[in-house]
Every structure is written in structure tokens, then in C-alpha cells.
Amino acid sequence: MSSANDLREIALIEFSTTGYAGTSIHKxxxxxxxxxxxxxxxxxxKEILLDxxxxxxxxxxxxxxxxLESTPFTTEFRGAFLxxxxxxxxxxxxxxxxxxxxxxxxxxxxxxxRANDLVRRLATHVTSTMASVEEExxxxxxLGGAAYMLCAEHSLGLEAAPIGEAKTAxxxxxxxxxxxxxxxxxx
Amino acid sequence: MSSANDLREIALIEFSTTGYAGTSIHKxxxxxxxxxxxxxxxxxxKEILLDxxxxxxxxxxxxxxxxLESTPFTTEFRGAFLxxxxxxxxxxxxxxxxxxxxxxxxxxxxxxxRANDLVRRLATHVTSTMASVEEExxxxxxLGGAAYMLCAEHSLGLEAAPIGEAKTAxxxxxxxxxxxxxxxxxx
DNA sequence: ATAATATCTGACCGATCGGTCAGTATCTGT
DNA sequence: ACAGATACTGACCGATCGGTCAGATATTAT
Numbered sequence: 001m002s003s004a005n006d007l008r009e010i011a012l013i014e015f016s017t018t019g020y021a022g023t024s025i026h027k028x029x030x031x032x033x034x035x036x037x038x039x040x041x042x043x044x045x046k047e048i049l050l051d052x053x054x055x056x057x058x059x060x061x062x063x064x065x066x067x068l069e070s071t072p073f074t075t076e077f078r079g080a081f082l083x084x085x086x087x088x089x090x091x092x093x094x095x096x097x098x099x100x101x102x103x104x105x106x107x108x109x110x111x112x113x114r115a116n117d118l119v120r121r122l123a124t125h126v127t128s129t130m131a132s133v134e135e136e137x138x139x140x141x142x143l144g145g146a147a148y149m150l151c152a153e154h155s156l157g158l159e160a161a162p163i164g165e166a167k168t169a170x171x172x173x174x175x176x177x178x179x180x181x182x183x184x185x186x187x
Numbered sequence: 188m189s190s191a192n193d194l195r196e197i198a199l200i201e202f203s204t205t206g207y208a209g210t211s212i213h214k215x216x217x218x219x220x221x222x223x224x225x226x227x228x229x230x231x232x233k234e235i236l237l238d239x240x241x242x243x244x245x246x247x248x249x250x251x252x253x254x255l256e257s258t259p260f261t262t263e264f265r266g267a268f269l270x271x272x273x274x275x276x277x278x279x280x281x282x283x284x285x286x287x288x289x290x291x292x293x294x295x296x297x298x299x300x301r302a303n304d305l306v307r308r309l310a311t312h313v314t315s316t317m318a319s320v321e322e323e324x325x326x327x328x329x330l331g332g333a334a335y336m337l338c339a340e341h342s343l344g345l346e347a348a349p350i351g352e353a354k355t356a357x358x359x360x361x362x363x364x365x366x367x368x369x370x371x372x373x374x
Numbered sequence: 375a376t377a378a379t380a381t382c383t384g385a386c387c388g389a390t391c392g393g394t395c396a397g398t399a400t401c402t403g404t
Numbered sequence: 405a406c407a408g409a410t411a412c413t414g415a416c417c418g419a420t421c422g423g424t425c426a427g428a429t430a431t432t433a434t
Contacts, residue, residue, distance in 0.1 A: 003381080018292040021209030024421065036422090038382050046422065100335065101288045104342060105205040116342070133348040134356035140339055141332030141360060148287065148331025149324055155291060155303070161320040169321040173328060177364060190411080211391065223392090225412050233392065 004042045006032050012053040016094040016151065020050060020102055051111045057088075057095035058115050064088060065118055068125055079175070086146075086171050090163065093150035100147045119143070127181055135181045142177045146170065191229045193219050199240040203281040203338065207237060207289055238298045244275075244282035245302050251275060252305055255312055266362070273333075273358050277350065280337035287334045306330070314368055322368045329364045333357065 010031045014023040025046055029036045043049035064084060071077055089096060099106075099115035106112040122143075127135045149170075197218045201210040212233055216223045230236035251271060258264055276283060286293075286302035293299040309330075314322045336357075340348075 019206045019208055019289065021206055022292060025423090026421085034381095035383055037384075037424090040423065041380090041382065044423090102206065104339075105209060120342075133352060134360065137336055137353070137356055138360055140336035141328070141364075143332075144335025144339065145328030145330075145332025148335065149327035152291075152327055152331065155307075165320060166324070169324055173321065173325055173364070177328075177360070212393090213391085221411095222413055224394090224414075227393065228410090228412065231393090 003032065003034065003038070007034075007039055007042055007049065008053050011049050012094050012098075015050060015053060015102075016098045020046075020098075020106060025049075047109055050106075050109060054095040054098055054115070055111055057092035058099075058111055058118065060088060060092065061115070061118050061122075065121055065125070069121070073125065078178075082171055082174055082178075086167055086174065089146055089150060089170070090167060093147070097147045097151040100144055126178065131181070138177055138181060142174050146174065190219065190221065190225070194221075194226055194229055194236065195240050198236050199281050199285075202237060202240060202289075203285045207233075207285075207293060212236075234296055237293075237296060241282040241285055241302070242298055244279035245286075245298055245305065247275060247279065248302070248305050248309075252308055252312070256308070260312065265365075269358055269361055269365075273354055273361065276333055276337060276357070277354060280334070284334045284338040287331055313365065318368070325364055325368060329361050333361065 007028060011023075011028050014028055014031065018027075025039050026036045028049075029039045032039070039049065043052055068081060073081075099112055099119075103112055103116050103119070107116070123136065123139050127139050131139075194215065198210075198215050201215055201218065205214075212226050213223045215236075216226045219226070226236065230239055255268060260268075286299055286306075290299055290303050290306070294303070310323065310326050314326050318326075
């Protein structure tokens with residue numbers, strides 16, 4: 001139907017798996033059955049296409065973070081937050097994988113910079129004030145690990161699992177991973 | 188001193204952070220204060236340079252895996268294995284980050300294929316036979332999360348931590364993450 | 375029917391890519 | 405001193421990159 005939307009999705013898949021620098025406009029055009037010029041007609045440049053591909057996910061992450069920052073981070077709210085965040089991870093796994101792994105090398109792209117800022121803000125709000133080294137490590141492993149797992153499931157053996165089961169499993173795992181955050185170590 | 192070794196290390200850093208496709212031979216040569224031709228004199232091609240950069244890590248991973256596969260995976264051995272594996276992750280964080288994140292897009296490079304195989308073998312031996320979805324997810328999060336965290340620590344706030352403290356913290360985290368593997372769920 | 379607009383193509387541009395090659399220092403063993 | 409590696413440079417090659425542009429085709433509005 002919509003060529004522009006097709007291109008957005010194809011570009012997202014290619015950028016996420018092969019990398020932004022490793023994906024040519026020609027390859028995206030081929031996958032969509034169009035010419036390179038058609039891609040540049042819909043999106044004025046490769047960078048604009050990247051922006052269009054991941055902007056919706058960044059926008060949603062920003063709204064999640066806005067709600068997180070405006071709510072006291074009680075234990076019961078942490079559960080609700082994790083529910084919403086895991087949903088976000090499942091829907092936008094490719095986008096998250098993109099700016100997690102390629103964020104450092106794409107700092108000059110505005111939408112990537114926004115994403116990097118959001119991740120930093122997320123880290124400071126999920127970890128406690130004066131977070132210990134282990135707390136920051138737990139956060140990083142949870143985020144980077146989930147992003148990797150959700151995009152590597154095909155190369156491992158877990159593609160056929162029902163989504164609901166995978167979601168509850170991920171919530172369980174992340175809850176356990178982040179549980180020691182905010183409690184004094186040694187308790 | 189040794190230009191070849193300098194180039195190996197520089198290439199590893201560049202490939203890991205900017206990506207293999209996103210790193211030109213010229214950039215590596217510049218960082219080493221040499222010409223592009225000098226790089227191609229020491230390493231006949233870009234792919235040979237990539238091979239040289241990560242082969243030592245792959246070799247060590249293979250020996251770790253060989254020991255793992257020749258030893259019954261008892262609870263006490265799991266602890267010793269995690270010790271050794273965390274050491275490996277700290278020393279070869281860049282290489283691990285490379286073939287974890289860029290492995291799927293570099294399948295045609297033999298040394299990367301070897302690495303992908305090793306990861307698969309590692310997964311089947313760390314998770315129990317007939318591993319559940321959650322077990323496989325735990326393994327993937329542990330591996331991908333550790334690889335991400337160890338390379339993202341600069342962009343987060345934990346670069347100044349003493350190495351020993353970080354290592355014991357990572358062992359603690361991974362032990363907790365992988366603990367439910369092999370035990371019947373619901374206990 | 376026709377004018378306008380949206381969609382798309384192929385030819386082309388300069389820049390950069392990985393890689394080759396001839397030639398030049400530099401160092402080393404005799 | 406000199407012959408032979410070793411280390412390196414700059415010029416060059418074809419291919420591919422992102423991007424521009426003129427024009428063809430299809431769609432829509434009047």
C-alpha cells in the first residue's frame with residue numbers, strides 16, 4: 001500500500017541488523033521493489049529515513065519517561081512501570097536495539113542524540129540516588145540484555161514461543177535483576 | 188613499537204564502536220599515524236585485519252568452551268566457570284561486543300562464523316537440556332547485557348570503579364541471573 | 375479532456391570505499 | 405659497502421556510496 005511506510009519498516013529492519021553505515025539506500029530500495037531515487041523522493045536523505053524509522057519509538061519512550069519522572073518510584077509503581085516498559089521493548093525491539101548498539105557511533109544524528117539522552121535519564125531514575133556500581137551495572141545489563149535477547153531470539157532457539165509467555169518471563173527476569181536496586185546492600 | 192599490533196588494537200576499538208562497515212581503512216591508518224597502504228601492507232585486506240583483531244579472543248573462548256564441555260556442569264563448577272568467563276569478558280569486552288552485535292551481519296567472515304557457533308554451543312551447555320523459554324532468555328540477557336554494559340560504562344557513569352569491585356559485582360549479578368537455570372520452575 | 379500533482383525511473387555527479395602497484399626509505403646481516 | 409628484507413608512501417583503479425536532476429508515468433481534480 002503505502003510505499004513510504006513500507007520503506008520505513010524495511011529501513012528499520014536493515015538498519016537494525018546490518019547497521020546504519022552498512023546499509024545502502026540501494027539495498028533498501030531493492031527490498032521494497034523500488035529504485036534508489038524513489039526512496040530519496042519519499043525521504044530526502046538517508047538520515048531523514050533513519051529519523052522516520054525510529055522517531056515513533058523515541059517519542060513513546062519519551063512519554064514513558066515523562067510519566068516515570070512525574071511519579072514517585074514506589075515499589076508498586078515499579079511493577080506497573082516494568083509492565084509498560086516490557087510492552088514497549090517488545091513492540092519497538094528493533095528501534096531499541098538500534099540506538100542501544102549504534103547510539104555511540106551516530107551521535108551526530110539528532111534523533112539518536114535524543115535517544116541517548118533518554119537512556120541516560122532513564123538510568124538516573126531507575127537507579128537510586130547515589131547509585132552503587134552494582135546498581136548501575138544491573139540497569140545496564142537489564143536494558144542491553146533485553147535489547148539483545150529480543151533481537152537475537154531468531155539466532156537462538158526461542159522464536160516459536162507465545163508472546164504472552166515471553167513477556168511474563170521477561171518481566172520476571174527484569175524484576176529479579178533490578179530488585180536489589182534501592183535497597184541497602186547487605187540486607 | 189610494533190605497528191602491526193598498534194593497528195590490531197586500533198582496529199578493534201574502531202570496529203567495535205563504529206562498526207565494521209562504518210570503519211574505513213583510512214580512519215584506522217590515521218589513528219595509527221600511518222597511511223592506508225601501510226595498513227594493507229601489514230594486513231592484506233580489511234577482512235584479514237578484522238580476523239587478526241578478534242581471533243585471539245575467539246581462540247580463548249574456544250578453549251573455555253572446550254573445558255566447559257569436558258566437565259560435568261555441577262553447581263560448584265558453575266561458580267568456577269563464571270569466574271573464568273567474567274575474566275574473559277573483562278579482558279575481551281570489545282571483541283565480545285563485536286561479534287555479539289555485529290555477528291549476524293558478518294556471517295560471511297569465517298572468524299565471525301566461528302564466534303557465532305561458539306555462542307550457540309555455549310548457550311546449549313549453560314542452559315539445561317530441554318531448556319525453557321525463560322532459561323534461554325536468561326542466558327541471552329546475561330551474555331548480551333554483560334557485553335553491552337562493559338562497553339557502555341563510559342557513556343554511563345561507572346568508568347572510575349576499581350576493576351576488582353566491578354568483577355565481583357558482575358559475578359554476583361550473573362550468578363543471580365542464571366541461578367534459576369536447571370532447577371524446575373515453581374520450586 | 376486536460377491541467378496539476380504525486381510517484382517513480384535512469385542517467386549522472388563528486389566523494390569515498392577497498393585494494394593494487396611502483397617506487398622509496400630504513401634497517402639488517404654479511 | 406652492499407645486498408636483501410622490511411616498512412612505508414603516493415598515485416592510481418574500479419566499484420559503490422549518498423544525492424541531484426530531468427523527464428516519464430500514473431493519479432486526481434476540475
